[in-house]
Amino acid sequence: MGELLLMARIGGRRAAIPSAQVQSVVELDHIVPVPRAPGFVAGLTALRSRALTVIDARRALGIGHAPDEADGRAAVVEVEGHAYAILVDRVEDVVEAASEPERPDATLGEGWNRVSLGMVETAIGPAILVDIAAIVAGPDQAAKHAA
Amino acid sequence: MDDLLADFVAETREMLEAIEGEVVAWEADPSDRARLDAIFRFVHTVKGNCGFFDFPRLEKLSHAAESALAEVRAGRRQPGAHLVNGVLAVIDRIAELVDAIEAGEEFVPNGDDRLIAALEPESEDDTLAPAPQEESTGGSKPARPANCVRSIRLPVELLDRLMSGVSDMVLARNDLARRLREAGNQPAIDGPFERLSAILDDVRQGVTQMRMQRIEHLYNALPRLVRDLSAELGKQVLIDLEGGEVELDREMIETIRDPLTHIIRNAIDHGIETPSERLAAGKREIGLLTISARQAGNRISLLVGDDGRGLDIDRIAAKAVANGLATKGEVEAMNREQKLELIFEAGLSTAEKVSGVSGRGVGMDVVRANLEKVGGSIDVDSRDGEGTTFHLQLPLTLSIIAGLIVGTSGRRFAVPRSYIEEIARGSSSALEIEHLGDTRFVTFRGTRVPCIEMSSVLGLDSEVSLEQGVFVFVRLAGGDLFALAVDRVLDNEDLVVKPLAPALMATGIYGGSVLLDDGNPILMLDIPNIAVGHGLVSQIRTRRSTAFDAAPGDTVTPAGQVVLFESFDGKRRAIRMEAVARIQTIARDAVSVEGDRCQALLDGAILPLAGLANELPERDAITVLRLSDGDSELLHAVAEIDNTADLDGDIVPVDGEDLLEGSTIVGGRQTGIVDVHALFARHARKLAPARRPTCRIPDGDGWARTFLAPLLEASGYRVANGVEDAPDITLLLDEADEPGEQGSHIVRLRSTPDAGPGGASSIYRYDRAALLAALESATGEA
Numbered sequence: 001m002g003e004l005l006l007m008a009r010i011g012g013r014r015a016a017i018p019s020a021q022v023q024s025v026v027e028l029d030h031i032v033p034v035p036r037a038p039g040f041v042a043g044l045t046a047l048r049s050r051a052l053t054v055i056d057a058r059r060a061l062g063i064g065h066a067p068d069e070a071d072g073r074a075a076v077v078e079v080e081g082h083a084y085a086i087l088v089d090r091v092e093d094v095v096e097a098a099s100e101p102e103r104p105d106a107t108l109g110e111g112w113n114r115v116s117l118g119m120v121e122t123a124i125g126p127a128i129l130v131d132i133a134a135i136v137a138g139p140d141q142a143a144k145h146a147a
Numbered sequence: 148m149d150d151l152l153a154d155f156v157a158e159t160r161e162m163l164e165a166i167e168g169e170v171v172a173w174e175a176d177p178s179d180r181a182r183l184d185a186i187f188r189f190v191h192t193v194k195g196n197c198g199f200f201d202f203p204r205l206e207k208l209s210h211a212a213e214s215a216l217a218e219v220r221a222g223r224r225q226p227g228a229h230l231v232n233g234v235l236a237v238i239d240r241i242a243e244l245v246d247a248i249e250a251g252e253e254f255v256p257n258g259d260d261r262l263i264a265a266l267e268p269e270s271e272d273d274t275l276a277p278a279p280q281e282e283s284t285g286g287s288k289p290a291r292p293a294n295c296v297r298s299i300r301l302p303v304e305l306l307d308r309l310m311s312g313v314s315d316m317v318l319a320r321n322d323l324a325r326r327l328r329e330a331g332n333q334p335a336i337d338g339p340f341e342r343l344s345a346i347l348d349d350v351r352q353g354v355t356q357m358r359m360q361r362i363e364h365l366y367n368a369l370p371r372l373v374r375d376l377s378a379e380l381g382k383q384v385l386i387d388l389e390g391g392e393v394e395l396d397r398e399m400i401e402t403i404r405d406p407l408t409h410i411i412r413n414a415i416d417h418g419i420e421t422p423s424e425r426l427a428a429g430k431r432e433i434g435l436l437t438i439s440a441r442q443a444g445n446r447i448s449l450l451v452g453d454d455g456r457g458l459d460i461d462r463i464a465a466k467a468v469a470n471g472l473a474t475k476g477e478v479e480a481m482n483r484e485q486k487l488e489l490i491f492e493a494g495l496s497t498a499e500k501v502s503g504v505s506g507r508g509v510g511m512d513v514v515r516a517n518l519e520k521v522g523g524s525i526d527v528d529s530r531d532g533e534g535t536t537f538h539l540q541l542p543l544t545l546s547i548i549a550g551l552i553v554g555t556s557g558r559r560f561a562v563p564r565s566y567i568e569e570i571a572r573g574s575s576s577a578l579e580i581e582h583l584g585d586t587r588f589v590t591f592r593g594t595r596v597p598c599i600e601m602s603s604v605l606g607l608d609s610e611v612s613l614e615q616g617v618f619v620f621v622r623l624a625g626g627d628l629f630a631l632a633v634d635r636v637l638d639n640e641d642l643v644v645k646p647l648a649p650a651l652m653a654t655g656i657y658g659g660s661v662l663l664d665d666g667n668p669i670l671m672l673d674i675p676n677i678a679v680g681h682g683l684v685s686q687i688r689t690r691r692s693t694a695f696d697a698a699p700g701d702t703v704t705p706a707g708q709v710v711l712f713e714s715f716d717g718k719r720r721a722i723r724m725e726a727v728a729r730i731q732t733i734a735r736d737a738v739s740v741e742g743d744r745c746q747a748l749l750d751g752a753i754l755p756l757a758g759l760a761n762e763l764p765e766r767d768a769i770t771v772l773r774l775s776d777g778d779s780e781l782l783h784a785v786a787e788i789d790n791t792a793d794l795d796g797d798i799v800p801v802d803g804e805d806l807l808e809g810s811t812i813v814g815g816r817q818t819g820i821v822d823v824h825a826l827f828a829r830h831a832r833k834l835a836p837a838r839r840p841t842c843r844i845p846d847g848d849g850w851a852r853t854f855l856a857p858l859l860e861a862s863g864y865r866v867a868n869g870v871e872d873a874p875d876i877t878l879l880l881d882e883a884d885e886p887g888e889q890g891s892h893i894v895r896l897r898s899t900p901d902a903g904p905g906g907a908s909s910i911y912r913y914d915r916a917a918l919l920a921a922l923e924s925a926t927g928e929a
């Protein structure tokens with residue numbers, strides 16, 4: 001209860017990222033693509049003196065279609081010592097969780113199931129609490145872990 | 148105190164602190180194997196480190212403790228209170244000796260022999276409890292003298308934070324600099340900004356140095372170690388060190404020092420044969436120990452090879468069975484590599500004889516443990532009768548390397564310069580491209596090497612054809628050479644390499660990311676991995692044999708490489724490659740003939756120009772060789788560059804040509820070799836002026852201050868400040884009156900291109916070359 005969540009839209013759906021994990025929210029203006037990188041890695045970008053690996057959250061979830069109203073913002077997180085920028089459709093707000101995360105009954109779909117930590121209620125509506133490490137790992141890695 | 152010694156003291160003291168707890172725990176439970184191993188490693192490491200220095204007492208003590216503990220580890224002796232006390236006493240004594248070493252004093256209290264004797268099993272009844280402190284300082288440590296250079300140890304994390312903070316500042320500074328430039332000249336801000344900028348550069352350098360050390364630092368001590376060891380063992384060993392410029396974390400240097408020492412000891416003790424054995428085996432009597440360091444992606448790769456007898460695989464296997472490390476069946480099922488890997492197991496030694504030099508099979512498991520602790524690895528390759536190579540890999544937490552920025556398909560990538568042998572243009576006549584099967588080969592200077600295209604590695608479309616591209620010749624640590632075709636070579640930069648996210652590492656193409664000074668991130672190519680991915684790495688390490696061939700002893704004098712060219716008087720000439728700094732093209736306008744000498748304006752400096760017969764050739768641009776002797780530079784004009792070649796023929800002196808070293812045959816044609824020494828002796832007047840000549844510019848003149856002063860400053864002159872500052876040269880504009888000062892040369896400028904009446908001696912104020920030449924000649928007379 002009371003955990004602060006960064007509310008964002010990924011593929012048009014509302015997702016919540018524990019804000020304790022988010023170092024900052026940045027606007028990505030220049031992304032250097034990385035040839036031969038997996039599809040969910042959008043490229044590299046520089047944040048001050050750091051190079052961030054940009055993860056396209058939609059591609060990481062296997063959501064193909066382009067967002068309707070992307071604002072090019074990304075959440076900067078650190079997973080296992082590496083800094084990432086998680087590119088979402090747009091960042092909405094920071095709100096307090098109104099409930100503990102619950103496993104939703106209905107299946108969310110393959111991509112969402114993989115990264116979901118459960119559903120949380122918030123003042124602006126329900127959202128799926130996402131596991132940053134699972135997003136960063138991408139679809140292939142997650143498949144390997146499951147195997 | 149020298150650095151190495153300070154490191155040794157600091158490291159030993161740190162280990163002593165770390166081990167204090169272990170000692171107490173071991174005392175409580177002498178059968179505790181983990182504690183025993185930790186203490187054993189400590190004395191073993193101290194013994195190993197002593198190899199660098201001349202500390203016979205330390206070495207004797209640690210060797211004795213190591214022997215006693217080895218007995219316990221081997222199960223031949225039960226640890227008792229007596230042994231514990233003995234070992235503790237030795238550790239205390241080591242601490243005292245280290246204090247004395249740091250203070251630079253002779254440690255007087257003796258009794259080492261008594262301590263060593265107390266470790267012997269037969270002295271079981273000789274009670275040495277409690278630890279003999281009575282003869283030392285009565286239990287309290289002496290105050291350390293304040294006058295010796297103290298070093299402190301800081302957590303690496305703190306340095307990382309500092310480093311990243313400074314990097315942020317540099318990037319912010321660059322950003323600010325860009326904005327200031329855009330905003331135009333603002334003297335009130337520019338001055339302080341310049342100062343801030345310079346200070347920041349200093350700080351950055353300092354911070355970088357705090358973290359980094361050249362591996363040279365580690366290398367420095369090795370020749371001595373090798374010399375002493377080989378003398379002790381009656382062997383002759385030559386050490387060949389390569390890649391000393393590779394920089395790595397101080398922490399890493401400390402981590403690899405012990406493993407390296409162990410491997411070297413083993414190589415000299417067990418690997419390299421005695422001179423007579425070597426001669427009998429048809430080898431040169433001097434053994435060769437090669438150590439080369441390379442940066443490989445985000446890892447440092449260290450090859451330590453000897454050309455000795457190689458590891459005896461059957462003996463290793465038999466020993467492993469005898470020591471219970473593996474069953475007979477397991478060993479039989481192993482392949483060659485797995486058997487070789489056994490040498491890294493604890494408690495395996497094939498040495499029949501235990502010497503003070505290398506031990507009883509403890510070395511390699513400690514080596515592996517130390518390397519793995521920092522995320523490194525070690526493997527071994529050995530060939531019967533030909534030698535053994537250890538390949539150490541170390542992670543790169545933070546490392547600055549020289550990199551080449553290349554461009555392909557509109558993207559930029561970095562290649563570590565340590566791999567690059569040479570760069571050639573596809574359009575060069577000396578380079579041929581052939582397609583054989585699915586592979587391309589390039590032949591350059593008689594060597595045919597496989598070629599891979601960067602664009603196909605990356606799965607991109609190349610922007611230019613191979614013929615218009617650039618070939619970067621890359622040599623791997625193992626000795627394999629191949630060419631990497633890129634669209635263009637952009638820049639050289641010092642790069643701070645950061646580790647990549649796992650998803651990007653998995654591509655197998657990149658070794659790290661780099662932030663350029665303009666703030667853009669680019670990727671560094673993992674050259675070895677790309678080579679492996681394209682099947683370009685041979686299993687046989689060829690380097691060793693080539694290094695051996697090049698070892699001294701042969702009577703053939705090393706052949707020099709020369710640049711062949713056609714001179715302006717139509718002669719074929721060669722100039723030694725070492726003297727050539729680079730090849731440049733200058734505009735004809737930049738060349739001026741002054742008396743019997745030519746000079747040219749290049750990069751804001753006036754350099755003497757040789758090779759022209761005092762008349763300018765009928766062409767717009769002139770190709771020049773920029774020659775350097777390290778201090779000064781001069782230019783040599785060439786009509787056409789032909790090629791480079793090896794000097795292998797005799798050099799015959801030529802009469803009457805004082806600028807020629809001699810004449811020789813290159814490629815079937817007689818070629819005159821330019822005498823670089825004579826060239827510099829003749830032309831190098833005062834290329835590096837000790838003092839910048841002072842110029843006075845017209846006072847209060849806007850043009851002079853805005854246009855002239857910066858040009859003068861940039862060209863190595865100082866602009867006089869105020870009337871008291873006596874100038875060497877006075878610059879006057881148009882009809883201004885000459886000042887009455889003595890000893891100052893006058894250079895008169897005019898505002899119009901055409902010299903008016905009486906203006907023949909003046910120079911048009913925008914005729915830069917003439918102006919600089921006039922200043923040069925005025926300075927020469929001054």
